[in-house]
Amino acid sequence: MNATSDNLHQVAIPEPFTLVVFGASGDLAHRKLIPSVFKLWCDGLLPEQVAVIGYARSEKSQQQFIDELRESAGNAFADQGVDFPQNKWKKFAARVSYHQGGYNIAADFESLRDSIKSQAAAASVAANCVFYLATPPDAFVPIVQQLYACGLSRRGETNPWSRIVIEKPFGRDLQTAQTLNAQLGECFSENQIFRIDHYxxxxxxxxxxxxxxxxxxxxxxxxxxxxxxxxxxxxxxxxxxxxxxxxxxxxxxxxxxxxxxxxxxxxxxxxxxxxxxxxxxxxxxxxxxxxxxxxxxxxxxxxxxxxxxxxxxxxxxxxxxxxxxxxxxxxxxxxxxxxxxxxxxxxxxxxxxxxxxxxxxxxxxxxxxxxxxxxxxxxxxxxxxxxxxxxxxxxxxxxxxxxxxxxxxxxxxxxxxxxxxxxxxxxxxxxxxxxxxxAYERLLLDAALGDATLFTRSxxxxxxxxxxxxxxxxxxxxxxxxxxxxxxxxxxxxxxxxxxxxxxxxxxxx
Ligand SMILES: NC(=O)c1ccc[n+]([C@@H]2O[C@H](COP(=O)([O-])OP(=O)(O)OC[C@H]3O[C@@H](n4cnc5c(N)ncnc54)[C@H](OP(=O)(O)O)[C@@H]3O)[C@@H](O)[C@H]2O)c1
Missing domain, CATH: 3.30.360.10 (Dihydrodipicolinate Reductase; domain 2)
Known part of the structure; x- marks a missing residue:
């Protein structure tokens, strides 16, 4: 017997927000994250005004970044047997930007903060943020500390909420996991921390x-x-x-x-x-x-x-x-x-x-x-x-x-x-x-909605x-x-x- 959609519940749409992907030049960002965000956006599950900022150290132009993402999103859609919506991509790509910066350089984070705020102001929306840490674990703590230092981890009038999504591996034993939890806890409160396991x-x-x-x-x-x-x-x-x-x-x-x-x-x-x-x-x-x-x-x-x-x-x-x-x-x-x-x-x-x-x-x-x-x-x-x-x-x-x-x-x-x-x-x-x-579609949407059920608590x-x-x-x-x-x-x-x-x-x- 086939299931029907009669009893499908209305899906909540998050408030407008900026998704910042650290490690945006990497495998996870290209193969999974950006294709998933694009798919959610195409399906009407993200607000029209969503902004996506790729952050990484690699030198590349805005156009080069967009072209690379287009290719990887095309591959991801093909793998799922879904036609690539080129007309929607053009509109989506206009919402994507590349920010070159180091993971421990205060000035780079300050300019990131200024871009987030000016983009949000131009769209007349609050500067809500999801920071996705898609880097190797060495970079987790520096990124989180820089976000804190430049004021992006705190609630404020113009940034009502900010959350971090942190990839696995989370520590390599009990002690390193406890230390990482403590270091994250100095900069973000537990309800802002989304430890992801895509399973x-x-x-x-x-x-x-x-x-x-x-x-x-x-x-x-x-x-x-x-x-x-x-x-x-x-x-x-x-x-x-x-x-x-x-x-x-x-x-x-x-x-x-x-x-x-x-x-x-x-x-x-x-x-x-x-x-x-x-x-x-x-x-x-x-x-x-x-x-x-x-x-x-x-x-x-x-x-x-x-x-x-x-x-x-x-x-x-x-x-x-x-x-x-x-x-x-x-x-x-x-x-x-x-x-x-x-x-x-x-x-x-x-x-x-x-x-x-x-x-x-x-x-x-x-x-x-x-x-x-x-x-x-x-x-x-x-x-x-x-x-x-x-x-x-x-x-x-x-x-x-x-x-x-x-x-x-x-x-x-x-x-x-x-x-x-x-x-x-x-x-x-x-x-x-x-x-x-x-799986990343569901988890990215939940992080934007602030629902931590499918994320790991400390x-x-x-x-x-x-x-x-x-x-x-x-x-x-x-x-x-x-x-x-x-x-x-x-x-x-x-x-x-x-x-x-x-x-x-x-x-x-x-
Ligand atoms: N790939 C997957 O399918 C997958 C699945 C589950 C979990 N993860 C986790 O997700 C995170 C990202 O995975 P990934 O496969 O995308 O990693 P990756 O390609 O090795 O790295 C992502 C980006 O991080 C930067 N980076 C590399 N080494 C670094 C270092 N030592 N310190 C600081 N930055 C560095 C690089 O960007 P720049 O040099 O341009 O800054 C790189 O493009 C990792 O923690 C991984 O364990 C990945």
Whole structure:
């Protein structure tokens, strides 16, 4: 059955504002941010008077900047299979400007402030601002301090609100995350700080709450009474590519587990929030992270599977081994794959294992959460000759082909009683007639509206580090000898299979 738009809610449009993108010459700004802002503007979801200022150190003319953006926006629209609206682009491009400046140079920020204010005054609108920090993390603190010093972080008569959106990685351990939170807090208040993790902008991730709390059929089953275990897989088919320098200092635990996987885990395991306000939702997510049972040092060494891909091929394409990648140390102990089991020490999830795995160069790109329900009792159909029957599984595909699948048993038509598992599938494309919008569109719109529900709060980021950082620390002692190799195009090292098989279970993808 197709969904209709009858019950779509009216979408709020933000007040006029200026979006300043720091690091505007970079990959994220070109590939995601500007195309998303343009798409929102074309869809009428941003005010007509929105102004966009690209800020970076690179020398380039206004025209060169616009031409580069036109090309990258064209590519982004083509990737989404959407025709590029050239006539609208011309109007939009007139609202975009380039500001060359250093990230720690007061005079450059003062001239930025003056441009923001004069543009807003010319359009007869307030100088509201969203500052998007799309630079490597080294530049976060200098930018924020300069914004504060030139008065752009404060509320005033002509700038009623200003917010910062800050990219990941947010720190590299608990201490650096706490320091960064404190430094940001000296210049902006918490309700002005939007820590982004684009996973939270994905429709399927937002749909986890709707699935759980917008239906009556799942929630009363959602506990240790009925759930056997939960799996979360975040698999990438790509190798590290040109990101060797960044990745070799991060690894899968920092790059994926600390942020994306902790968000997925907390949404799948949280209690129903009292309301849908940002703090009510985030309070519940933090409680999940606080309930994570720490992985003791001996288990981190023996129970956490860490892997590194070797040279090989994926789909006929030759892949160099991780340690042969440009800017990766030849004896690197950084993991490109990790798998482990974790428990939540709270009433709802007592005794239920959560198995997490993520890696690069795996067989295919997919992010999926699967909830495995307990087996039926060993009577009737769960006995030979019909059983034992597989468990019911509810799987939520975050990417690609966003959707939800429920696996259940059914009788095969015919004179004999034969039972087979069936999959009932919902996918966004066939139900709603279109693929979901890019996550950055939703998140940019929310930041402009001041809705922080899908952004990470300071205590949330620290709670995630409190769990992940000790695992990284324990694993990094004697790291090289404890790392297993795996072939590109597989599902990681054999040890990952052994980890779950030791509990009588198998990795699952719906
Ligand atoms: N790209 C993605 O898909 C993606 C996804 C998730 C998160 N992120 C995060 O988003 C941020 C931006 O990513 P990106 O891929 O766009 O990065 P990028 O291309 O490496 O850098 C963006 C811009 O920042 C400036 N820059 C580079 N190195 C710098 C340094 N050491 N100090 C100060 N400025 C520097 C450069 O501009 P100028 O030299 O012209 O100033 C560069 O064009 C990063 O924090 C990244 O982790 C990116």
């Amino acid at each position: 939270l902008g994905k429709e399927t991730v937002q749909n986890i709450m709707v699935l759980r709390f917008g239906n009556s059929i799942f929630e009363h089953l959602w506990s240790h009474d009925n759930i056997d275990h939960v799996q979360i897989t975040v698999a990438e088919s790509l190798d590290v590519g040109r990101r060797g320098k960044y990745y070799d200092n991060a690894g899968a635990l920092r790059d994926i587990v600390q942020n994306h996987m902790m968000h997925l885990l907390s949404l799948i395991a949280m209690e129903p929030p009292v309301t849908l306000t940002p703090d009510a939702v985030r309070n519940e997510k933090v409680k999940v992270l606080k309930a994570l049972r720490p992985i003791p040092p001996v288990c981190a060494k023996n129970g956490v599977v860490r892997g590194q891909y070797t040279a090989g091929t994926i789909g006929g394409v030759k892949i160099s081994g991780y340690r042969e990648t440009e800017n990766v140390r030849p004896k690197s102990g950084t993991e490109t794959f990790v798998a482990f089991k974790v428990y939540l020490d709270n009433w709802r999830w007592a005794g239920v294992p959560f198995y997490l795995r993520t890696g690069k160069c795996l067989q295919r790109r997919c992010t999926e959460i699967s909830v495995h329900f307990k087996r039926i009792p060993d009577v009737l159909f769960n006995l030979p000759p019909y059983g034992p029957l597989p468990q019911n599984v509810l799987s939520i595909r975050v990417q690609p082909d966003e959707g939800i699948t429920l696996e259940f048993q059914a009788k095969v038509p015919g004179a004999v009683m034969k039972i087979e598992p069936l999959k009932m599938k919902f996918d966004y494309k066939s139900s709603f007639g279109a693929s979901p919008p890019d 205590d949330e980021v620290e709670a995630a580090w409190r769990f992940v950082a000790p695992v990284i620390e324990h694993c990094s002692q004697d790291c090289c000898s404890m790392i297993s190799e795996y072939q590109p195009g597989t599902w990681g090292p054999a040890a990952a299979d052994e980890l779950i098989q030791a509990d009588g279970r198998q990795w699952y993808l719906g």
